[in-house]
Amino acid sequence: MADLQYGIACSHVPLIGVGADQNREDDPYFAPIFAGFDWTRQWIMKPENRPDAVILVFNDHASAFSQEIIPTFAIGCADEFQPADEGWGPRPVPVVKNHPELAWHVAENLIMDDFDMTIVNDMPVDHGLTVPLTVMFNKPDSWPCRVVPLMVNVVTYPVPSGERCWKLGESIRRAVDGFNEDLNVQIWGTGGMSHQLQGPRAGLINAEWDRKFLDDMTEDTDRLRKIPHIEYLRETGSEGIEMVMWLVMRGALDPQVKELHRHYHVPASNTALGHIVLENVQ
């Protein structure tokens, strides 16, 4: 049977992708950003940790989805997904290969569990999905695992609540546990942490709030799942709302988890970079 033991969260700041694509990892600006992923890069490639498939929760930034169609939750079910051209040409990263059987299985189970998923086959994937792959896996010729893309609308309001995202995570876990193939599955939640990219308040960072959010991934998840939209907006900037996607990841793990690694750094571009690796407590 499929097994889900680990959850990872990380920011998906586009500039991190630029730093990697231009081989600037050792620049003074980028060095502390990438250094915090060294632990994870070693950990994740050990045979006992390496995922066969990752369910990667991300948001599209007006790349695959325009204002024509705005799904709240969408799951990619095609065999593969191409890196998107976000205005300066596609990132030079490998094509993203799906595990379509797992993707369809999760989609079917979610729908049967009252989550009205949008099924997507044609979906260029932008920095929201490819930057997390880069920070975990560096620059392989092909990504070392299959990736099931799960897209959440956090752009056009109202976006789904933290509580709804948590429950989606719980439902994903039930689906994965019922998948009849020996498969090491991880779930990743991406985006955040505090940042605001728009208007006169741009540049807002709230390190204290972010650190509490990281702490409560293990210490007080009841608090996290009840954080209202307005608190994310006020305290963490208009784009800090992306952290609801971390709750999809956390909801898919066991109630008790152990923190294996954490990285927090300001700034990455306009953003507080956050990263955490969590393991179910047996």
Added chain:
Amino acid sequence: MNRRDTFFRQAEDIPGTTLFTSGKARQGYWINQFSMSLMKPENRKKWRADEKKYLEDWPMTAEQKDAVLARDYNRLLELGGNIYYLAKIFSTDGLSFVHAASAMTGMSVEDYKAMMMAGGRPVEGNRSIREGN
């Protein structure tokens, strides 16, 4: 007041922030769709060759077109543009999110970068217009 109304009302109290609501999405539909068109290399080429002519094909208001030509991003947010869509315009200009963000805050790029290196804009004093906190 229902949940939706309460939330939208509360969001208006956040200083220097425009929430991309249904109202904005309707108002700015064509700003955002025009911006999306710049994801295609052939469209970027046409746009760079003659920006005004390129905009003729898009049913935006004169005010919206002027704001696009002026790269007035705060105005574009007011007129229904969303930052992730507007990013296609400044990306086509070869500018980063840091450049666009500094322009929207009225700071020079150097000052804005220095603020970010020093830990970013503090939340203290930036939470609520009403509460002034």
